[in-house]
Amino acid sequence: MSLVLGAIADDFTGATDLANNLVRSGMRTVQILGDPTGKPLPEGVDAVVVALKSRSCALDEALKDSLAALDWLRGQGVRQVFFKYCSTFDSTAEGNIGPVADALLERLGGRQTVMVPAFPTTGRTVYQGHLFVGDRLLNDSGMQDHPLNPMTDADLVRVLGAQTSHPVGLVSHAVIRAGAEACRRRLGELDASGVRHVICDTLDDDDLDVLAAATVELPLVTGGSGLGQALPAEYRRKGWLAPVEDAARLAPAQGRSLVLSGSCSQATLAQVEHFLEHRPGFALDPLSLAQGDQPIAEALDFVRRQHAESPDEPVLVYASAAPDRVKAAQQQLGVARAGELVERALASLATTLVAEGVGRLLVAGGETSGAVVSALSLDRLRIGPQIDAGVPWTQASVAAGTLSLALKSGNFGGIDIFTRGFAVLEEATR
Structure with a gap:
């Protein structure tokens, strides 16, 4: 075929x-x-x-x-x-x-x-x-x-x-x-x-x-x-496509779990809030990022501490914010500049932490996902099992081994996707 x-x-x-x-x-x-x-x-x-x-x-x-x-x-x-x-x-x-x-x-x-x-x-x-x-x-x-x-x-x-x-x-x-x-x-x-x-x-x-x-x-x-x-x-x-069994099979997942969220959609804001009810998270602010890279260093320290204390639990770093806060940052920095600062910060976190052993990564937001994937220099993804409608796990090869990666559109996913998504991956790749 x-x-x-x-x-x-x-x-x-x-x-x-x-x-x-x-x-x-x-x-x-x-x-x-x-x-x-x-x-x-x-x-x-x-x-x-x-x-x-x-x-x-x-x-x-x-x-x-x-x-x-x-x-x-x-x-x-x-x-x-x-x-x-x-x-x-x-x-x-x-x-x-x-x-x-x-x-x-x-x-x-x-x-x-x-x-x-x-x-x-x-x-x-x-x-x-x-x-x-x-x-x-x-x-x-x-x-x-x-x-x-x-x-x-x-x-x-x-x-x-x-x-x-x-x-x-x-x-x-x-x-x-x-x-x-x-x-x-x-x-x-x-x-x-x-x-x-x-x-x-x-x-x-x-x-x-x-x-x-x-x-x-x-x-x-x-x-x-x-x-x-x-x-x-x-x-x-039409006879163009032959039957296929288990088209979504992935290799066993490895490494620690991380969520990076840059989306400011209503759905993602609710998902962030739900995660924070159960686990701590680190908030990035574009106005602070405009002053230098100290917030990125603080976010790295936060993730490392959380992974040391609870190695099997996902950690969240987010720049997701309500519309009024987003507009305030855009008015001071400009729309493009505010977005670029967030994307650069989250992409920097992804490259550093994947190199340090994060093997399960969920990214929320289309622009954020593009920035993260580009920073990781990924060129192809194998598509695996679905978490929620429109949000599958994928896998790619990186220097540290195999990276399990989910790229979530801002508007998609259930309210608990930032935690449940990793359980889905474990079940599917066991």
């Missing part, structure tokens, strides 16, 4: 989110971190997910990196390309979702693609083109306070329409409920009228199955990781 799916993800946690769903659906999946050029693939891989940091960067950089990843994937002979972005459809004010999708489609010679951000398992649904988080519209879900990419409009047709010069259309839920053939007909009608990008209503996993059946032949699909859980079944129906 040849390589079936090649995905381009606009951040590192989103990449592992998609790879997790592919593995759970029986695809042997490897995640490549950063520019894949010149990086060989292992044998026996069905899907490859290229993880970029293109969600919040300048548009020209996002286009360059995404097209380079596409060219590499095409060189691997993939049958279908998947542009993965967040299930909350957030990016920069200039894009980057629309422009990147345009560039990928043009390079592939395609006429049309679908936009399927929904991930019903995690409460992200789309109805009448509007994105919901649980029972709230996106702009009333907390995303309006996102420190990097605030989302103040839930109308995805309107949001995407501002990012592309091409027409944007909608496949309504009534059409999707009529089945895959009805979806294909509607897509054809929209294509005939010049509509390039099509937002797709999605309320549950059955809708994802219909959309996968309707779009499996498209050269490019785009969306959140929900669609990734439905496509493998269609690949098998």
Whole structure:
């Protein structure tokens, strides 16, 4: 069997989110971190997910990196390309979702693609083109306070329409409920009228199955990781994918446990609070970091003491803070500077502590995950068992041995993920 799916993800946690769903659906999946050029693939891989940091960067950089990843994937002979972005459809004010999708489609010679951000398992649904988080519209879900990419409009047709010069259309839920053939007909009608990008209503996993059946032949699909859980079944129906047993098996875990949290989402703030009810943690403040590296040294001392006292327990270092504190720091330092200080500090902690024996590392936040993975010079991840929807354990090779690594999107995970996640790893790799 040849390589079936090649995905381009606009951040590192989103990449592992998609790879997790592919593995759970029986695809042997490897995640490549950063520019894949010149990086060989292992044998026996069905899907490859290229993880970029293109969600919040300048548009020209996002286009360059995404097209380079596409060219590499095409060189691997993939049958279908998947542009993965967040299930909350957030990016920069200039894009980057629309422009990147345009560039990928043009390079592939395609006429049309679908936009399927929904991930019903995690409460992200789309109805009448509007994105919901649980029972709230996106702009009333907390995303309006996102420190990097605030989302103040839930109308995805309107949001995407501002990012592309091409027409944007909608496949309504009534059409999707009529089945895959009805979806294909509607897509054809929209294509005939010049509509390039099509937002797709999605309320549950059955809708994802219909959309996968309707779009499996498209050269490019785009969306959140929900669609990734439905496509493998269609690949098998076409004879592109052989059955696989135990696609998520990892080596036994080793080393001490550490949580690094840079996300300021409501979900992560609750997870931090829950951890602190049971174990101590160390808080990093960007205003203090702007004065020098003393907070990093203090955090290192804290982690070392905790590991010495309780070697089997996870330790938390976090820069997660409520929106008012984040805004105060951004007003003094600037948005970019505040984020860079936190990312640099957490990445520095990761490299030092992994070298000292941390072998189980959970990172919260897309930008933080990208910074940590880059600092550790990781180039690929093997995808393993799921902790919570969208959050798998992965493994990579480091100088000290094998690193078990979980990259958690800020909005994902149960309230106890910072402790329960390590129990899941122990059970799965025993």
